[in-house]
Amino acid sequence: MSEVDEAKMRGQPVWQTMLRKYPDLEVCLPDIGRALELLIETYRSGGKVLLCGNGGSASDSEHIVGELMKGFMKKRSLPPEERERFLRSDPLEGARLAEGLQGALPAISLVSQTALLTAYGNDVDAEMIFAQQVYGYGRPGDALIGLSTSGNSPNVIRAMQVAKTLGLRTVGLTGEGGGRMREACEVAIRVPWKSTPDVQERHLPIYHGLCICLEEEFFGA
Numbered sequence: 001m002s003e004v005d006e007a008k009m010r011g012q013p014v015w016q017t018m019l020r021k022y023p024d025l026e027v028c029l030p031d032i033g034r035a036l037e038l039l040i041e042t043y044r045s046g047g048k049v050l051l052c053g054n055g056g057s058a059s060d061s062e063h064i065v066g067e068l069m070k071g072f073m074k075k076r077s078l079p080p081e082e083r084e085r086f087l088r089s090d091p092l093e094g095a096r097l098a099e100g101l102q103g104a105l106p107a108i109s110l111v112s113q114t115a116l117l118t119a120y121g122n123d124v125d126a127e128m129i130f131a132q133q134v135y136g137y138g139r140p141g142d143a144l145i146g147l148s149t150s151g152n153s154p155n156v157i158r159a160m161q162v163a164k165t166l167g168l169r170t171v172g173l174t175g176e177g178g179g180r181m182r183e184a185c186e187v188a189i190r191v192p193w194k195s196t197p198d199v200q201e202r203h204l205p206i207y208h209g210l211c212i213c214l215e216e217e218f219f220g221a
Contacts, residue, residue: 009033014209022205024192031189032206035171036213038187042143042169043218048106050137050168052130052159053147056200058111060147060173060207067211068107076103076219103219108137110159130159140167144185148172149199151179151188160184173206175199 009015009029019026042049049068051061070076078086078098086094110133111117117129124132134144144163146156151174161184163170170185172178176199178190191202 014212018205028189035187038169045141047141049143050108051145052110057147061109061111064207065107065109068105071102072215074219127154127158130155131162134159134162138166138168143169145171149175149196151181157184173203
């Protein structure tokens, strides 16, 4: 990220708020900016975002999907042309459908497929439970976000490796050292802590900020 771009990041209220609460995350700002640009490019090109992690990071994966797939800070009402599409398709119920829907940024949590995860882990290879889904869901231009506090979670690393081979963009959220994830993904956001609770605590404001910026980019008007 250029110095001009970093200055622009610092000027945005969401990142100013993050740094007031977590000044230690200032060192992450350039990588956060690169991740944001990557995700904007993904959605502009019609792609989707896949997410994976273990334990608390699995919960974070689900959390991120929730912020992307529905209104987070904005209601995201359907644009007039979309509402009209539903009215034409179903004159009786179209208005109700259009009113009940919100704009979405497509995202899939790979931790949610219980039957597939347990079957693949038991029958094939536990390290490949996320990689198999990347292979099945992923298309060139999509993005994978992997969360691992150590940066060394084998199943997340395998997913990153498959994503790279298939032409997906890759973002990692991890801790101070970065582990293997540091080299496995295109952008690694490494918070300057080693303890799992401390790392996870700081992942939250980072991904909230990314979701807020993405929502503003695509639904700000």
